[in-house]
C-alpha cells in the first residue's frame with residue numbers, strides 16, 4: 001500500500017517546494033487541503049490523522065498545535081520544518097550527514113525535526129572540527145551568512161517583490177537579527193557541539209533562493225596542528241561516502257575568484273569550501289546551499305525517504 005503523506009502548510013513557501021518535489025512520485029499518495037481551507041483546524045486534524053507521515057510547514061506555534069492533534073495517534077510520523085522541536089531530545093534532528101549514526105536515527109524516528117537553513121551550513125562546517133579536536137571549547141565562533149529572501153516565507157517575499165506592499169523593502173541587502181538572539185542559535189550550539197553560543201550575523205540579499213554561511217577562523221586560537229590542510233582533511237573524512245555534501249578540493253577552492261550565493265539555487269546539495277593560504281594565519285570556512293533545498297524542502301524530502309525506507 002502507498003504511504004499517505006500530508007503536507008500541512010502546503011500552500012506556503014516550504015510546503016509548495018516539497019509538493020513540487022513530490023509531484024511525480026508514484027510510490028506515495030499525497031493528501032491535499034484546498035488553499036482556501038488551509039487554516040481549517042478540523043479538516044487539518046482529519047488529514048493529519050489519516051497520514052502515515054505528516055510534514056509540517058507552519059510557523060512554530062501552529063506546528064505545536066499540529067503535533068498535539070496527532071499526539072495520541074502512534075501511526076502518524078511527523079517531519080516538522082519549524083524551529084519548535086529542533087533541540088528537543090525526543091525528536092531526531094533531520095541532518096542525515098551530521099554523523100554516521102544520524103541516517104539510522106532518522107529512518108526509525110517517529111518525530112523528525114528538519115534543520116534550519118543557516119544551521120545546516122554552520123553545523124556542517126563546525127561539527128567535524130569539534131569532533132576532530134581542532135576547535136577548542138574556548139574558541140569564540142562567529143557565523144556570518146546571507147540568505148535569499150524566500151527564507152523569510154510569504155511575508156518577506158511579498159515585501160521584497162511587491163512595491164505596493166505597505167512594508168515594501170527596496171534595499172538590495174540588509175543585516176537583521178541585530179540583537180544577536182536569532183532562533184537558530186540553540187541548534188547551531190547543540191549540533192555544532194559547541195561549548196557556548198556562536199555569534200550569528202545573518203543577512204538577506206535581493207535574490208530568491210541561495211545561501212552562503214561563513215565561519216572565519218584565526219588559526220592561532222585553534223588546537224595545535226590546525227592548518228588549512230588539516231581542517232580540510234577533517235571535513236573530507238567526515239563527509240566520505242555520501243553524495244549530498246561535497247567538500248570542494250583545496251586546489252579548486254584556491255582557483256575561485258568568487259563564490260556565488262545562487263550557485264546551488266534549485267538544488268538539494270551543499271558545497272563546503274576551506275579558503276586561505278598555505279602557512280597563513282586564517283582560514284574561512286564556507287557552506288553554499290539553497291535555503292529552500294538542503295536548507296528546508298530538499299532536506300524534508302530526504303528525511304521522508306529515509307523514514308519510508310524503515
Ligand SMILES: NC(=O)C1=CN([C@@H]2O[C@H](COP(=O)(O)OP(=O)(O)OC[C@H]3O[C@@H](n4cnc5c(N)ncnc54)[C@H](OP(=O)(O)O)[C@@H]3O)[C@@H](O)[C@H]2O)C=CC1
Nearest residue numbers: 009011012013014039057058062081082150151153154296
Ligand atoms: N523559507 C525557508 O527558507 C525556510 C523555512 N523554514 C520553516 O518552514 C516553516 C514554514 O515557513 P515558510 O514556508 O517559509 O512560511 P510561509 O509563510 O511561506 O508559509 C507558511 C504556511 O503556513 C500557513 N499557516 C500559518 N499559520 C497557520 C495555522 N495556524 N494553521 C494552518 N496553516 C497556517 C500559512 O498560511 P497563510 O498564508 O494563511 O499565512 C502558509 O501557507 C516555518 O516554520 C519556517 O521557519 C525552514 C527552513 C527554511
Ligand SMILES: CC(=O)N[C@@H](CCC(=O)OP(=O)(O)O)C(=O)O
Nearest residue numbers: 081082083115116117147151152
Ligand atoms: C531570511 C530569513 O528571514 N530567514 C529566516 C530563517 C529561515 C526560516 O524561517 O527557517 P527556520 O524554520 O529554519 O527557522 C529567519 O532568519 O528567521
